[in-house]
Amino acid sequence: MIEKSVAFMYCKWAxxxxxxxVPRYVKLQCAAWMKxxxxxxxxxxxxxxxxxxxxxxxxxxxxxxLMKPMDEALEPYAMLMITAAFCTKxxxxxNLNIRYYTTVLLKIARKNFKTFNSGVxxxxxxxxxxxxxxxxxxxxDLKLSKELQGAIKKIIKSSPVLCDEQEPxxxxxxxxxxxxxxxxxYVPLAxxxxxxxxxxxxxxxxxxxxxxxxxxxxxxRSSQITLLNKLGIIISTEYPNDNNxxxxxxxxxxxxxxxxxxxxxxxxxxxxxxxxxxxxxQWMTNDLVIYQSNPVAVTxxxxxNSILELRSDAIDYENKRENYLCKHNNIKYKSLGVExxxxxIKVRACKRKRDDGWWxxxxxWVGLDxxxxxxxxxxxxxxxEGEDIENCDLYSKxxxxxxxxxxxxxxxxxxxxxxxxxxxxxxxxxxDEVISYSFIEKFILGLxxxxxxxxxxxxxxxxxxxxxxxKIEEHGIECVEVKQHSSxxxxxxxxxxxxxxxxxxxxxxxxxxxxNFQNARCTxxxxxxxxxxxxxxxxxxxxxxxxxxxTYLIEQEILYETSNFGAQxx
Numbered sequence: 001m002i003e004k005s006v007a008f009m010y011c012k013w014a015x016x017x018x019x020x021x022v023p024r025y026v027k028l029q030c031a032a033w034m035k036x037x038x039x040x041x042x043x044x045x046x047x048x049x050x051x052x053x054x055x056x057x058x059x060x061x062x063x064x065x066l067m068k069p070m071d072e073a074l075e076p077y078a079m080l081m082i083t084a085a086f087c088t089k090x091x092x093x094x095n096l097n098i099r100y101y102t103t104v105l106l107k108i109a110r111k112n113f114k115t116f117n118s119g120v121x122x123x124x125x126x127x128x129x130x131x132x133x134x135x136x137x138x139x140x141d142l143k144l145s146k147e148l149q150g151a152i153k154k155i156i157k158s159s160p161v162l163c164d165e166q167e168p169x170x171x172x173x174x175x176x177x178x179x180x181x182x183x184x185x186y187v188p189l190a191x192x193x194x195x196x197x198x199x200x201x202x203x204x205x206x207x208x209x210x211x212x213x214x215x216x217x218x219x220x221r222s223s224q225i226t227l228l229n230k231l232g233i234i235i236s237t238e239y240p241n242d243n244n245x246x247x248x249x250x251x252x253x254x255x256x257x258x259x260x261x262x263x264x265x266x267x268x269x270x271x272x273x274x275x276x277x278x279x280x281x282q283w284m285t286n287d288l289v290i291y292q293s294n295p296v297a298v299t300x301x302x303x304x305n306s307i308l309e310l311r312s313d314a315i316d317y318e319n320k321r322e323n324y325l326c327k328h329n330n331i332k333y334k335s336l337g338v339e340x341x342x343x344x345i346k347v348r349a350c351k352r353k354r355d356d357g358w359w360x361x362x363x364x365w366v367g368l369d370x371x372x373x374x375x376x377x378x379x380x381x382x383x384x385e386g387e388d389i390e391n392c393d394l395y396s397k398x399x400x401x402x403x404x405x406x407x408x409x410x411x412x413x414x415x416x417x418x419x420x421x422x423x424x425x426x427x428x429x430x431x432d433e434v435i436s437y438s439f440i441e442k443f444i445l446g447l448x449x450x451x452x453x454x455x456x457x458x459x460x461x462x463x464x465x466x467x468x469x470x471k472i473e474e475h476g477i478e479c480v481e482v483k484q485h486s487s488x489x490x491x492x493x494x495x496x497x498x499x500x501x502x503x504x505x506x507x508x509x510x511x512x513x514x515x516n517f518q519n520a521r522c523t524x525x526x527x528x529x530x531x532x533x534x535x536x537x538x539x540x541x542x543x544x545x546x547x548x549x550x551t552y553l554i555e556q557e558i559l560y561e562t563s564n565f566g567a568q569x570x
Contacts, residue, residue, distance in 0.1 A: 001048050002037050007083035010076035011037075021291040021298050025270040028257040033084055033267070036100075043264065044088055044100040051087045057127060058082075061120070064158035070120060077269060077295045078117045081106060084267045085231065086124065098228050105253050105268040106235045107246065109293040110327045111303050114235055118205055119151035121233065122186050123162075125203050126170075126179035130229070133184040133202035138191060138220065140211040145188035148207060152177055152186065191216050199223055203231040210239030210246040217245050238272075238330040240322055242515050243417045271295060272330045279349040279503075283329055284315050293330040341520035341532055341544070342497050347507075350500055354425075354508045359383075359397065360452035365557070366444060367482075367549030368460040369542045370437075370468065377401040377435055379444060380546035381453070382554060389558045394499050394551065396507040397451075398543045401440055404429035414539055416515060426512040437468050445475055456557070459549040482549050490529035492552035493522070499551075507547075516543040 002008055011030035014022040022030075037046045055071050063073035074082070081104060088100040108114055118137070125135050139145040153172050156162045162169045171178040176187045189196065191212050196219035204220040206212065217234065224230035236246045253268035255261045273283075273292045283289045290297050290307050297304040307328055314324035325333040325345075333344060359381075367380040379399045386392030402410060402418060407429060411418045421427035430439035447453055459482045460469055469479045482488060499505035507513060519539035522530045532541055532548065 002046050002051055002083075002087075005051065005079070005083060006071075006074075006076050007080040008034065008037055010080050013076075020288055022295075023270065023272055023292040024274050025254055025257055025268070025272070029268055029270075030080075032257065032264075033080070033088070036088060043091055045091060046083075047087050047089045050089075051083065054083070054086055054124070054128070057124065058120075060159065060161045061123060061155060062159040064154045067158070070155075074117065074120070075113065075296055077108075078113070078120075081117070081267070081269060082121060082124065085121070085233070086128070088267070090265075096228065099231060101265055101267040102230055102232065103249070103253075103266045104231065104233045105249055105266060105270070106233070107250060107330060108235070108237065108269070108271045108295070109330050110237055111306065112294060112296050115148055115207065116151050116155075118148055118207060118233070118235060119155055121205065122148075122152055122177075123155060125231075126177070126182060126184045126186060129182065129184060129202055131182050131184065133182065134200055135184065135186045136199060136201050136204045136220065137186070137188045137207060138196065138204060138212070138216040139188070139207045140191050142190035144208060145190045148205075149177065149186075149188045189216075196220060197222075200227075201232075202227065202229070203233070205233040205235065206245070208236050209234045209249065210236040210241070210244045212245055213243060214245040214248065217249070238326040238332050240326055240332060242511070242518075243411065247417070248420065278331065278345060281345070283325065283331060283345075284311070289329050289331075293328070341493075341522050342500050342517060344514060344518045346500055347514060347517045350503055350505045350507060351509055352506050356451060362453050363456050364447070364453045365456055365550050365553040366447070366458040367546040367551075367553070368444070368458055368465065368468075369545040369549065370440075370460065370463065370465045371435070371542060375402075375435070376540050376542045377440055378542035378546035379440065380543065380550045381447060381451070382547070382550035383453075384554050384558070387558075389495070389555060391504075392554075392558065393504045393506060394496070394554065396505070396513075396547055396550065398426070398507065398510055398513045398546060399443070400427040400512045400543060401430055401435060401443075402427060403431050403433050403435050405432045416512075416539075421512045424509075424511060426510040441468055441471050444472060445477075457553050459553045461545075461549070480553065482552050484531075484545075486523075486525040486527070486529040486531045488552070489531035489548060492548050492555055493531050495555055496548055496551045510543075513543045513547075515539065516541050520544045 011034045014030040015027050035041050036044045039045060058071035059069040061070040063070055066073045085101055085104045090098040090100045092098065122135055137145060137148050156170050156172065169181055171180060176185050178185045196216050201220045201223045206217050221232060234249050250270060253266050253270060256264055256266050271293050273289045277286060277289050297307060310324050310328055314321045322333050325331040362383045364381050364383045369378040371377050381397045383395050384392045407418050418427060422429055430436040448455060455477050458472060458477055458479045460479060461484050462481050473479050519537045520532050520541045521537045523533035523536055524530050532544055534541055
């Protein structure tokens with residue numbers, strides 16, 4: 001029975017080797033769920049009796065716009081998500097009726113009816129879950145929460161079985177919706193107005209999670225600790241901010257599908273274009289970018305054509321690009337404005353996997369951007385391959401440092417998840433409320449032992465750096481002052497950008513560096529020399545500055561072979 005379902009047939013279509021309209025991680029999830037549905041998984045199985053009951057219930061619910069039974073009207077991806085969430089069960093010796101998936105994650109572009117489908121999910125939960133259950137939706141503000149509540153009411157009023165005046169199934173109130181059959185209730189919450197603590201949620205749904213931090217989701221999950229049958233559904237499009245709960249949830253889901261996490265109780269449909277489609281501005285011309293982010297566009301020509309019109313506007317007008325790429329292609333993008341340094345999509349095309357062994361035996365140039373003692377510090381280690389400045393490739397490994405006691409404050413103030421950056425190894429916490437310069441000095445001096453490199457030169461901005469530089473020079477490392485002036489910085493700033501655009505710049509995975517590139521803004525002096533301006537940038541740019549300093553040293557090395565004639569000041 002289950003192998004004839006819409007959900008299973010969608011999976012079979014999705015996993016076809018030549019089907020490029022489905023992104024990689026959706027294919028992986030479909031393959032994993034098909035294995036469960038075929039009875040070949042050790043932990044989970046699909047309850048076919050429950051599936052038949054679910055289809056019967058869906059058949060009684062009428063789609064308010066199409067006026068068709070919901071099992072015939074829902075999109076295939078939605079049927080897969082609902083079937084997997086409700087009918088996939090955990091194998092256990094006690095034969096307890098426990099849902100296998102505790103988290104369902106959907107990252108999908110706009111125009112996919114996700115709010116409407118969320119309403120269907122809550123109606124099913126209220127009808128099928130245990131008595132006296134409580135369900136909550138969490139959204140950034142009350143208006144968005146009311147949108148979901150309105151969708152539920154619309155579906156109920158369009159379904160005669162659910163709105164029978166003689167035997168009513170639901171009671172719709174201003175602040176909640178109650179199911180009279182199971183005595184369960186649904187309550188919409190707004191993050192901007194409601195506290196999330198102290199609520200026992202049998203199931204919850206976080207809508208537009210990309211606009212919220214981790215607190216609402218973690219508060220809901222904390223309420224579920226004592227429950228065996230718990231469910232959290234997290235849905236969002238892409239957002240341009242760098243500190244939202246969807247980032248971590250998506251990362252966990254991908255690690256499950258890549259086999260990097262032991263617990264597999266996350267079901268995810270991540271409609272984000274594959275990495276190869278994020279290069280060379282393919283979003284402007286390649287329709288696969290639309291298909292992979294919007295499964296409905298594959299079969300709905302009206303929606304596809306509407307997105308094409310929006311794409312044309314985004315190509316022609318820079319101010320429309322952020323909304324289009326984030327909301328309709330699920331591509332993270334921050335509007336650069338007139339002073340933007342380099343498109344973040346171009347930067348991400350230069351990313352490569354971390355490989356510490358690659359650095360062994362290489363000559364490197366280090367760029368140091370020190371700061372006030374309570375601010376960020378950057379150390380960039382770089383090298384090059386090639387004989388001339390035009391054709392050489394630049395390689396970069398960047399490290400950030402922040403005061404240990406200011407992690408929470410800086411995360412809130414800058415809207416950056418520094419705890420995550422520290423976990424990923426792109427940032428180090430040192431000192432207390434001020435940076436430990438001795439930690440940074442030891443870190444730089446330890447690079448040859450850790451990575452097997454030879455430090456040729458260290459470039460620095462003398463601001464707050466003289467004491468540190470003296471200590472480093474005592475260990476025989478040549479240090480070069482790189483003045484932070486447009487006449488000096490213009491050439492390496494231009495060269496680094498050119499290398500990025502030509503994909504001849506390569507950096508090891510580093511979200512902190514990407515955030516810095518997103519923040520970077522350029523200023524032009526009276527001689528039309530451009531440089532990254534810290535004051536006019538939209539956030540921290542120390543790691544970009546560190547890369548520019550390294551690029552300067554390498555540029556001088558290639559052009560003038562300066563590394564052989566002693567300490568110098570530029």
